Amino acid sequence: MQEVKPNKKPMIFYWLIALLIIILLNTFVFPSAMKSKVKEVDYGTFMSMTENKEIGSVSVNNDEIIFTDKSEENIYRTGNLNDPQLVDRLYASGAKFDKVVVDEMNPVLYYMISLAIPLIIMVVFSRILSKKMAERMGNNPTMMQFGMGSGANAAKVYVKSDTGIKFSDVAGEEEAKELLQEIVDYLHNPDKYSEIGANLPKGALLVGPPGTGKTLLAKAVAGEADVPFFSISGSEFVQMFVGMGAAKVRDLFKQAKEKAPCIVFIDEIDTIGKKRDGQIGGNDEREQTLNQLLTEMDGFNGNNGVVILAATNRPESLDPALLRPGRFDRRIPVELPDLQGRIDILKVHGAKVKMSGNIDYSEIARAAAGASGAELANIVNEAALRAVRQGRKKVQQQDLMESVEVVIAGYQKKNKILSDKEKLIVSYHEVGHALVAALQTNSAPVQKITIIPRTSGALGYTMQVDEGEHNLMSKTEIENKIATFTGGRAAEEIIFGDITTGASNDIEQATKLARAMVSRFGMTDKFGMVAMETVTNQYLGGDTSLACSNETQTLIDQMTVEIVENQHQKAKKLLTDNIGKLHEIAKYLYENETITGDEFMQILYSKNNVPGECE
């Protein structure tokens, strides 16, 4: 184990400043204050001044004589010798016998002040400093020795009554709940497990995309178990000074062991748990903190009742040592909710607001495909806000549907007026997407198209609705999706003979899909089942890194272009074949600004000119 010492440099720094102040005060300020014009002279000088009649006022005390010259400007002091004729001689010299006022500091007082002022400064300094330190590092025993006070506890202790969150507040995520239920059960009744000789996992790691309820689940565990709950965020360990994070980890586990059985929850653990890459100039502080965490997790056996939960959305970046059995050996995936999960989450949050009687949650859940728990909670809240804005007492279906769009695409931009020409282009562009989607049998039908500008910057958008859950995507489905993405641009080309910037997002998405087909899904004849790219960031946007030669990279690029172009041509053909429908629906959209899926389908399949099947 590494012995970690906190960095004392800043402390010494401040003490040095205090010392400097003392020296400066003593050299410049106090001497001039002390001077106050009193001059020590010997008795001989006093005698000769008396002889020469230079004395102004004089006062004779028991052990000293204080006198001034004639101008009374300079004050002198001398010792009092046993001199019987002194008074006579002074009288003869014409000196005034008067109390000479010396505005001089009492030397005792002077020394006290010259010491006290720097001392006060030092005390004030160290007070401020210790406060700051305490904020930064929490309870650090080493610093306490240093006499800087203790500071607040680093880990917040949650107990049952604090969070009040139960498993019933977490909708969906049944698998995660089941795994966590076991931990709760163990904490309630450890004997049941030890009798059989079972050791419970020491740590469980909740992994999943942002907003899926990882933090919520951990809080629910605390709510269900009757044990103390220590919650700390990974970022709280990361300190400015090397060693303090490690001290914090030590402190947290010390507290936890005292309070066992208990749960320690480390949120966003990737902040400290990143792979130690051994690079020169790596993050020392983070590595020390991680080392300390690893040591602490080894430091107790599974049966002493401390269960560690952690959450992250970057599991791939975690240090392998952290994931080995005996540490975070149980991994609990917290995935984006499926359709039923979304319905349940909407219901949980819907129960907190006043809903009108006939809400079709499944319609909303379908529209909000791909939304996380946090987004769904936000949708319900937005709907409630909308109801208030419109002066209603209850939330209606319409509020919820509108807020799905708000959460997906942003608010309607009231003051952004599209010119007629732009509006026309956007109409054709959006209908292009929708028509291509609808004409390809495997594509999901359109739910709604609008050309009302949104705060997200979209000038219009097409909302597609997945009928069911898709876990797999076939090659044809991906190709159709790419064709749908290119449909907007294709419509512009056909109708206006010119193209606009409006397709940039479509292009990005189409490229991503096509590229993945080549480099990850093995959907080309050329490469077969060889992965050219690996996903490095599964839950956060799915960034990828290339693992192939430059030549292959060039090939991948070429094939990507080829795939997108093929689909683009397919979309163009579909639209030209159905140009009558394109005009008809675009006209409707242009006039009404919004078209629902039903209206769209009605126009598409109306009259006798049923659209031609493609392929």
Ligand code: ADP
């Ligand atoms: P993260 O996974 O990023 O830690 P949180 O647990 O902080 O996400 O979730 C944020 C919010 O989203 C929660 O406070 C809750 O309101 C809502 N939420 C997320 N998932 C669910 C769920 N499964 N059931 C109910 N609410 C959820």
Ligand code: MG
């Ligand atoms: Mg969280």
Ligand code: ZN
């Ligand atoms: Zn588009």
